[in-house]
Amino acid sequence: MTALFFGFSCGNKSISCFNDKCLYLPASNVFYNAVFIEGNKDSTFYEIQMITTKSNFLFQNKLKYIVERIPNLTYPEKFLSESTTGFIETQERIWLHPPRTAQFKFITQLAPYPEVLLPINIGDSISGKINMLGNWGDWSGKSSEFYLNVVKDSTLTINERTDTVYILNGCGKILTEISCVNYLFSFTYGFIYAYYTNNNGQRFIMKRKDIIFDI
Numbered sequence: 001m002t003a004l005f006f007g008f009s010c011g012n013k014s015i016s017c018f019n020d021k022c023l024y025l026p027a028s029n030v031f032y033n034a035v036f037i038e039g040n041k042d043s044t045f046y047e048i049q050m051i052t053t054k055s056n057f058l059f060q061n062k063l064k065y066i067v068e069r070i071p072n073l074t075y076p077e078k079f080l081s082e083s084t085t086g087f088i089e090t091q092e093r094i095w096l097h098p099p100r101t102a103q104f105k106f107i108t109q110l111a112p113y114p115e116v117l118l119p120i121n122i123g124d125s126i127s128g129k130i131n132m133l134g135n136w137g138d139w140s141g142k143s144s145e146f147y148l149n150v151v152k153d154s155t156l157t158i159n160e161r162t163d164t165v166y167i168l169n170g171c172g173k174i175l176t177e178i179s180c181v182n183y184l185f186s187f188t189y190g191f192i193y194a195y196y197t198n199n200n201g202q203r204f205i206m207k208r209k210d211i212i213f214d215i
Contacts (some may be wrong), residue, residue: 060086
């Protein structure tokens with residue numbers, strides 16, 4: 001078990017990747033379809049663009065999210081969010097900030113972030129804390145606790161080719177709030193799917209737009 005502690009910065013600027021194959025370095029531009037679901041309310045759909053580079057952001061590599069909300073009856077107005085944050089890709093690990101904005105801001109902030117230790121082994125477990133700085137309401141100034149486990153591997157047909165994927169799940173907790181996530185990770189495509197839930201009955205789902213697979 002590895003314990004990790006995050007504040008506003010962490011990381012390693014190396015661009016040497018696992019088995020000399022980089023998934024997000026030196027640069028990638030990935031699109032996700034996403035949906036936020038809350039009880040009997042209208043589902044809210046998003047298009048998310050994730051741009052990674054080898055440029056530096058604090059002590060990490062630079063990552064940019066562009067999030068566009070598809071208008072619906074509940075939110076008919078245009079919504080476009082751009083944010084810059086960081087990610088890590090080395091021979092030892094891949095770690096990404098998730099997108100955090102709009103209705104899904106709290107659910108993705110609290111759940112464990114997308115991360116794998118390399119090489120991946122079934123039973124790998126990561127745990128630690130995330131320090132909440134400002135702009136998080138009652139969470140500000142407090143720390144969440146999280147864990148993320150590699151529970152199994154599986155084969156998946158992606159773009160008509162068989163690929164090995166790893167299934168990870170875990171939860172984060174702060175005060176009385178709990179947010180959990182299931183991830184699918186591929187050595188061909190990286191993180192291809194995320195399914196978030198919390199104890200308030202909210203769900204948020206992200207799926208890579210450029211690849212075809214069924215789960």
